[in-house]
Ligand SMILES: C[S@@+](CC[C@H](N)C(=O)[O-])C[C@H]1O[C@@H](n2cnc3c(N)ncnc32)[C@H](O)[C@@H]1O
């Protein structure tokens with residue numbers, strides 16, 4: 299069992315908070331599709347002998363691809379990999395791209411999961427974030443997708459936004475829940491260098507919520523989603539009726555994945571690779587038959603660090619039996635020793651052999667995980 303991620307690096311314009319690799323022009327789109335299909339051929343052995351259970355079109359904005367382009371990519375994948383019949387094929391989409399005929403086409407191509415970037419239903423927030431859609435378009439896109447028979451829809455929201463009041467945040471969550479979708483990804487805003495928000499922040503143009511306000515927003519999110527049948531299965535992810543994202547779960551379960559397209563990361567259990575974050579250099583390389591990428595062989599410490607980070611992110615937590623079996627007694631005692639202080643501070647919880655972050659701990663997860671790492 300393995301996963302394939304395709305990075306589609308096009309956006310209509312750059313959002314104020316986002317530092318994912320993308321370009322705000324489609325002038326190379328056709329050539330890019332040819333290049334990624336060529337990369338699929340070049341990397342057809344990467345996952346061998348595993349079959350592919352999940353495919354994820356991420357970005358950037360995959361919904362800027364035409365139906366014919368998606369079809370071409372899926373055909374190339376089918377030709378070069380064994381795709382399981384019971385599969386999950388996700389496409390990240392911006393609301394303004396999701397017209398009825400496009401959705402119908404996606405469905406017939408076999409896309410069976412949509413991840414729609416709503417972010418907020420508050421017009422002022424959408425403007426501040428420089429989103430390319432309105433709140434009405436966001437609502438309509440979800441409803442049209444449902445009308446077209448999509449039964450596995452995820453919506454992205456962002457909280458911790460400048461001036462986001464508890465009242466507005468509550469309304470955003472309630473609106474998403476009322477849409478009767480299966481999955482919510484809710485991210486706390488991070489101010490990334492090189493973004494417009496970073497500039498605004500440095501110039502004092504935006505006020506960010508205090509840590510306590512952010513924690514209250516997170517608690518509200520947990521409370522309302524739980525009340526409405528969502529399971530909080532990973533730091534930022536909530537699923538109803540068992541609709542967890544299998545693709546993302548694979549990342550946390552130590553299975554192989556192949557990342558195609560500029561900036562995409564791959565993992566084959568022993569090493570990590572990442573393609574260059576530059577569409578021109580990526581395509582030039584591919585057309586000369588070589589991949590412009592870097593590779594890092596993973597040491598035991600690095601594998602252990604990945605194991606701790608990915609396990610603690612999920613509701614299944616970290617199982618110490620598994621840790622001992624994979625890494626041995628020395629790593630186990632280091633983990634147990636370090637976790638004691640977090641358990642005492644109510645930042646972590648222990649249930650027999652399983653260790654989890656508490657609600658308070660989830661909120662400062664980066665800081666906690668940092669302390670577990672062995673360098
Ligand atoms: C890389 S985007 C791609 C999806 C699609 N292009 C869109 O805009 O909806 C995936 C999600 O990451 C989240 N995201 C990106 N940058 C973020 C940031 N700095 N802080 C919090 N969430 C962020 C947004 O919720 C976004 O929908």
Ligand code: SF4
Pocket residue numbers: 308309310311312313316317318320357358359392415
């Ligand atoms: S959030 Fe989505 S649309 Fe906005 S810049 Fe990032 S990838 Fe592009």
